[in-house]
Amino acid sequence: MNEKKASNQMWGGRFASGPAAIMEAINASIGFDRKLYAEDIRGSIAHSEMLAQTGIITAADQQKIAHGLNTILSEIEAGKFEFSKKLEDIHMNVESRLAELIGPAAGRLHTARSRNDQVAVDFRLWVKAELTRTAEALKGLIAAFLVRAEEHAATVMPGFTHLPTAQPVTFGHHCMAYVETFGRDLSRVRDAIERLAESPHGAAALAGTGFPIDRHMTAAALGFREPTRNSIDSVSDRDYALELLAVAAICATHLSRLAEEIVIWSTPQFGFVRLSDSYSTGSSIMPQKKNPDAAELVRAKTGRVNGHLVGLLTVMKGLPLAYSKDMQEDKEAVFDAAETLDLMLAAMTGMVGDMTINTDAMKKAAGSGYSTATDLADWLVREAGLPFRDAHHVTGRAVAMAEARKLRLEKLSLDDLKTLHPAIDDRVFSVLSVANSVKSRTSFGGTAPAEVRKQIRYWNKRLPKA
Ligand code: ARG
Numbered sequence: 471m472n473e474k475k476a477s478n479q480m481w482g483g484r485f486a487s488g489p490a491a492i493m494e495a496i497n498a499s500i501g502f503d504r505k506l507y508a509e510d511i512r513g514s515i516a517h518s519e520m521l522a523q524t525g526i527i528t529a530a531d532q533q534k535i536a537h538g539l540n541t542i543l544s545e546i547e548a549g550k551f552e553f554s555k556k557l558e559d560i561h562m563n564v565e566s567r568l569a570e571l572i573g574p575a576a577g578r579l580h581t582a583r584s585r586n587d588q589v590a591v592d593f594r595l596w597v598k599a600e601l602t603r604t605a606e607a608l609k610g611l612i613a614a615f616l617v618r619a620e621e622h623a624a625t626v627m628p629g630f631t632h633l634p635t636a637q638p639v640t641f642g643h644h645c646m647a648y649v650e651t652f653g654r655d656l657s658r659v660r661d662a663i664e665r666l667a668e669s670p671h672g673a674a675a676l677a678g679t680g681f682p683i684d685r686h687m688t689a690a691a692l693g694f695r696e697p698t699r700n701s702i703d704s705v706s707d708r709d710y711a712l713e714l715l716a717v718a719a720i721c722a723t724h725l726s727r728l729a730e731e732i733v734i735w736s737t738p739q740f741g742f743v744r745l746s747d748s749y750s751t752g753s754s755i756m757p758q759k760k761n762p763d764a765a766e767l768v769r770a771k772t773g774r775v776n777g778h779l780v781g782l783l784t785v786m787k788g789l790p791l792a793y794s795k796d797m798q799e800d801k802e803a804v805f806d807a808a809e810t811l812d813l814m815l816a817a818m819t820g821m822v823g824d825m826t827i828n829t830d831a832m833k834k835a836a837g838s839g840y841s842t843a844t845d846l847a848d849w850l851v852r853e854a855g856l857p858f859r860d861a862h863h864v865t866g867r868a869v870a871m872a873e874a875r876k877l878r879l880e881k882l883s884l885d886d887l888k889t890l891h892p893a894i895d896d897r898v899f900s901v902l903s904v905a906n907s908v909k910s911r912t913s914f915g916g917t918a919p920a921e922v923r924k925q926i927r928y929w930n931k932r933l934p935k936a
Pocket of ligand 1: 586797
């Protein structure tokens with residue numbers, strides 16, 4: 471009798487004694503899946519309503535169940551609920567408390583369902599809500615970039631390839647590059663949400679159920695478009711969790727590149743931006759230092775998010791259909807990646823909005839490194855009819871000449887330039903200035919301020935609907 475008491479209340483019928491402490495420790499997920507309490511209760515209420523509607527349970531029992539579940543919700547939200555490791559997970563913690571509150575009617579709630587479809591419902595709802603939050607956070611970041619792009623549509627800076635200066639661009643254009651990047655992340659989030667429109671509720675353990683359930687009804691009640699079409703698949707896959715992690719990993723990787731740029735730009739050597747005190751820290755030993763810690767941590771946390779993606783892919787690989795307990799390992803990865811990404815997005819949005827742009831330093835750097843050499847080559851093609859390869863060669867000699875004389879390209883005299891090619895005349899100087907170089911790049915998506923402003927207008931219109 472005593473032994474029987476120690477076994478699990480929910481499925482303990484066939485066990486002679488309670489699980490060993492180690493088994494309990496490895497088996498229990500309540501430490502983390504308690505996060506799903508609201509989704510679990512919502513799913514159970516929808517399930518009970520459907521059971522009553524279809525005559526599987528009585529309306530009276532359903533009312534008791536719904537009332538009890540709402541009480542549990544308040545208890546959890548008030549911090550008054552006692553979670554028990556012995557009860558393994560959120561599903562059994564809730565159901566056991568329901569039995570305490572309403573007695574035998576609680577036992578009818580689990581008719582025509584299994585924890586396998588229950589957890590699939592709960593986690594899908596959680597992932598969907600989280601992705602919706604991520605979409606809003608991404609929109610905030612994009613909006614912050616649009617403001618900076620507008621302010622600096624004509625601010626010149628060096629554009630880099632391999633990090634040395636390549637060609638002058640505008641800071642507004644560089645900001646708009648990130649608008650496109652995070653815009654794609656946003657569309658990936660939307661795609662993932664779209665695939666979460668199907669409800670696995672009613673798949674039960676894996677085979678469906680003989681009870682006359684109405685899966686369309688529960689799908690609608692839980693905000694899904696329709697029920698899933700295969701009960702085995704419904705409880706087998708965690709690809710929506712993988713999608714959240716994949717989207718998070720790509721977005722985190724993008725954020726880490728931006729973080730790295732901020733780290734570089736905020737060094738005294740570059741001096742392109744100054745971070746506000748809110749997003750930097752001092753050094754405990756070197757009083758002159760102001761460190762971009764928030765950017766560095768965004769860069770670093772990417773490792774953690776990417777790790778979670780690889781972690782869950784590895785959990786899922788090789789699992790036979792349908793449910794295996796391995797899948798319980800999906801939650802910590804997703805919870806931590808989501809929380810980390812939310813923080814990264816918030817920190818980056820703050821930094822982008824707050825940082826001071828040093829337009830003088832950007833301008834000075836934009837003209838260094840013979841950044842307008844391509845403009846000279848293009849001029850030779852346009853005005854002197856040279857094939858681009860020849861123009862490239864002549865320009866290379868002009869750069870070598872300027873380098874030897876320690877001059878900027880536009881400081882070479884016309885006589886000097888003429889020795890390189892007789893067709894060069896003084897009109898060439900206008901294309902050698904950084905401002906004109908930038909202004910000339912009017913191709914669609916190019917760096918000309920007019921073009922940048924066009925793309926800003928496009929995004930300002932598109933973003934509210936995104
Ligand atoms: N805690 C479990 C999980 O997260 C719930 C499903 C348990 N199902 C089972 N057949 N053991 O996966």
